[in-house]
Amino acid sequence: MDKNINITLKVWRQKGPKEKGAFETFQLKDISQGTSFLEMLDILNEQLINEGKEPVVFDHDCREGICGMCSLYIDGHPHGPDTSITTCQLHMRKFDDGATITIEPWRSAGFPVIRDLMVDRYAYDKIMQAGGFVSVNTGGIPDANAIPIPKKDADLAMDAAACIGCGACAAACKNGSAMLFVSAKVSQLALLPQGKVEAARRAKAMVAKMDELGFGNCTNTRACEAECPKDVSISNIARLNREFIKAKLQD
């Protein structure tokens, strides 16, 4: 049964990218366990504003787990202690009365802190712009069944396409590597006939951009896959390695 709980929050506060940050502690009373984690933060900010203090800055948008905007490293886990969900889908019933909850921003050189818990994830957009698309000369919309695609490939491509680009993979990785994200974006297209045409160029361009932006080198710890809210598999990383090595050997 959901009840009301009292909690202590340890929240990372940081004025700007170059400023030094520190934890600030807040007490929240009578929080219903039915509230979502972000609603709980809304309540905290309401309280702070009423006290005339600066509210805590954090990213959020759709609040239904599909946009990839929410982040937060909660008690040592990106998107909180629950598995296969984003922070906005996390509820306070996952926490006990009297709990101390530590909330940190993504920490990775590729994602500099903008303010408090909000980080700059533009790096992922830049990787996408480098090649994460299919170049199409527009025309009429073809029938969905015009190109036959084996069910297995369609499923694998869909699983990779579930990636919402939230950055949890790089945040969870001890090497600050973006390989799970890049591999999902390469895989979702490389598996399909429409995307195969440009597969070699895509793999090379996206990996080059990823390296250029200062993301780390994957050492296959599998932390990304364990923390991914969309359960993207590291078999995609193997596929990316394959696509990349194949493309380079063909040159």
Add this chain to the structure above:
Amino acid sequence: MWLLNSSIGKKLIMSISGLFLVLFLLFHMAMNVTAVFSEDAYNMICSLLGSNWYAVAGTLVLAAGFIVHICYSILLTLQNRKARGSDRYAVNSRPKTVEWSSQNMFVLGLIVVGFLLLHFAQFWYKMMFAELMGHHQIELGGAMVSTQAGAQFIKYYFSNVVIVVLYLIWYVALWFHLTHGFWSAIQTIGWNNTIWLKRWQVIGNIFATVICLGFAFVTIAFYLKSLL
């Protein structure tokens, strides 16, 4: 050159050099196990691997493999620490599917290299190196022995319980390093998917266990023999 510049290229170098060293371990283990059953056979292998030109060439290739693997591990670790950023998480957790060894490969590698130096000082320096310097006999525990009498060296060192324990610690570190390293190397080459991941992990675990048990068997067998 993509092999040297790209992240995947650098990891491929780690992967290939690692697999090469794994093959060497397999050979070294097989050679050692021989010593338990026939010291003469072992000494024959030692004389074959003395200062012959092919043995020296092989040693150089092997050394190159070690140096590449070690240099790239340092380079990649430094880059990865930089990519992680200067602020560290206050609270850390290790998900169930994340092996402890996978997050401590560099530390495990350091332990392995540390013992490797000890091993070099005890065996290689007094055997192949001494022979290359033109000596055919060397002093070992107060007696002169041939630089090709490998079994004498094993018997001498592994009668000391401290050295035996140190070597066993080495094998344990090596086991942890190999259990992650093996499937990780395959993954980096790209020969992996959801089904083969589990298979490679099992194969890697069996492989690491066989290698380390083989080495431990020789070490313990010679210690027990010394007690008789």
